[in-house]
Amino acid sequence: MQFGKSIGTACSSFAITNIDDLFVLTTFFAEAATSPTLTPVKITVGQYVGFTVIVIISMIGFGASLVLPSEPIGFLGLLPILLGVWKLIDLLLPTGEGEENAGQLPDGQDGQDGGEKQQSHFLSSLKSILKVSMITVMNGGDNIGTYIPLFAQAKGPEIAIYVVTYYILLGLWCLAAFLIMKQRHVLRLAQRYADRVVPFLYMGLGMYIIIKSSCYPWSIKRIDVSSSSHPGKAIMAVVTTVLLLICIAAMLWRAKVKRGRLCPNGAEIEHSSDS
Template sequence: MDLGIIGQAAGLFAVTNIDDILLLSLFFAQGAGHRGSTRKIVLGQYAGFTAILAVAVAAAFGATFLPESAIPYLGLLPLALGVKAAWQTWKSHGRGEDDDAQAEAHGPTSLEVAAVTFANGGDNIGVYVPVFATASIGGMTVYAIVFLVLVAVWCFAGRYFATRPVVAKALSRWGHILLPLVLMAIGLLILVEGGAFGL
């Protein structure tokens, strides 16, 4: 295995997914203390990233399952999930703190994590396609393996940050407000940067 390609793959993954660590930390904080939430978050992250990888590899071979003009509209996914999370927070705030804990008792689902990961990685597809298109099958395989290994590292890093006492305290206090805001901001950013709806 060529160490140069491994280094390039690791660098490309890190640069294109740095914002995922914040999202993962928020998801892990939301799921803290809820049985099975770590497994759901990791599964969701893998599902979302595998979908990004599949679309990028297919596009590198000339298949376009997702027209380029549709990518900006992926911003609607995190925007909708952010609005839903904000609504739940607002609703539970009116019922008191005990109900607030009850409202978040499920933690994030695998599907929610996968949807946000895929939508947030829409721009990654545009970066990965030319790299994959110019790589050999072996090179593309190395990229895919390195990316999938680094997804696990990212999940570990997100969980690590979410469980640091200072960070955990801040996230437990503000996470229910921060998560909807971050999701909505990501959604709007994807929509605006992609020129969706003529923005």
Template sequence: MLTLAVQAVLLFIVTTIDDLIVLSLFFGRGRGQPGTTRRIMLGQYLGFSAILITSLIAALGAQRLLPQEALAYLGVIPLALGLRAAWRSWRTPDHDDEAQFGAKRVTVTAVALVTVANSSGDIGVYVPVFVTLTGGEVLVCCLIFLVLVAALVLAARWIASRRLIADVLDRWQSVLFPVVLIALGIIILVTGGAFGL
């Protein structure tokens, strides 16, 4: 159970590290507005819940529709996403998340929509992991994820007041995210015996 919890925490961190930067930008944008933390928290929960529910439905469908030996090949998804992220990072190293936001007030809807748009690739990461777990293990992962969403928002609020940290995370997430996704895909492929590995 401890191993599962550690894996869930690491998976959450890897898939949401870019959200940390985006949420920090929301906090910067909403500085001085009453209720900013509440709106960002609610928006993040709504967006992340949509991603989680979609991942659960896709994983359930994959388990029911695909033969057991084919499930290991779902490791190709995070591998491809990692390679794509690495390619994009290499091709366009200078990016500005602030360009996503207008000068409007921070709203629950805006946070939820940006969370879904920014994390839609997470479905491709969660589904291959979920299909390899039992129902109880998936439930534990989901509960850990939901607790960590609050921690993510609070960490973003803290970071928003420390620009140097936000800059460092922004610089390294473009390297860390692809590397971990590629590693996750390879682990799923190898442990599942895909391609005779």
């Protein structure tokens, strides 16, 4: 085993499969500039959790590469698209949650004790970490497709070198994205336009994952093979359209319900102030 060659292989394979991850991290840090729940620490932890899942899948996947192809993972790119749509709906149809949270009393004066606040904070942190890790896994189709054959032809010590190098480089990747967003002019732009840009970044990220993974051509080919009429394109188009319309309708309904709950309270407040 050549130690230097193993490190070089690890660095090159990581760079090839994660150069686009800087875009993902920049998206997260742009959101963190204005989000009260998403922080750089949570982004980093989420990245490591998601990348750990990718490494685990890759290490067991080279023994079951025919059972677990990497292409279908690309369909998870629909989730960032839906996340971007949800943020866009919240931007166009604000529910007033931000103002409602801003008007809460200080700790210990809003009807919650310390234990409830700690539990709420823990759940919020866990949700943010899971969101980052989930999107990291979604964007890991090329990682899995590269790491599976790489691990398959490597020996035990070489795999250990690969994994350790990957984790070190992942930290440097997070640091690079964080330093980009720490630039004052970049930070000012992020704070001013993040709410408007982030939804489209998520939708772009989702489309990029789907296109990069070739999940649709892969599925269409599989469907066409089983039928002489080649219905793959029509089936995938109908299924995707119906799924997206159902999810978007559910989001609009939920936003409408939230606005309906807030409007009566606001009317009562206005009526009481007039009297």
